[in-house]
Amino acid sequence: MVLEPILCPSCGSEDVVKHGQSEEGKQRYKCRHLECSRRTFIRQYAYRGYLPEVKQQIADMATNGSGIRDTARVLRISPTTVIEQLKKKPKTESGE
Ligand SMILES: [Zn+2]
Missing domain, CATH: 1.10.10 (Arc Repressor Mutant, subunit A)
Incomplete structure (x- = not known):
């Protein structure tokens, strides 16, 4: 089992935690970066990279x-x- 890092799409931080699911049943995440303006996001990028x-x-x-x-x-x-x-x-x- 390979765990790919989940990255915040706003700040690129890896300091994210699971945060329930979206209406579509997708895993939602929450960025814990203090200065990040984005609170929650859905993982959209399958590649191990950055925006x-x-x-x-x-x-x-x-x-x-x-x-x-x-x-x-x-x-x-x-x-x-x-x-x-x-x-x-x-x-x-x-x-x-
Ligand atoms: Zn962030």
């Missing part, structure tokens, strides 16, 4: 020279996530 907007933010911050730790802190995600995302990003320049 496109978060990915874009990671890419943008990297482009602007932000460090991995800074990016993780600002986006409230783990540094590991940032690293994974940056690895996936195709390189536009050769040589490093």
Whole structure:
């Protein structure tokens, strides 16, 4: 049995708990992140990843020279996530 992390679609936090079910019978979750504006959500994304907007933010911050730790802190995600995302990003320049 593989447990995939449930991520808040608003802030990307993994600090979520089960929160009953929606009218459609889908599992509902509640984000416990203190600064997150979203209270409950339904898991919509089957992939082990993050919202496109978060990915874009990671890419943008990297482009602007932000460090991995800074990016993780600002986006409230783990540094590991940032690293994974940056690895996936195709390189536009050769040589490093
Ligand atoms: Zn959240």
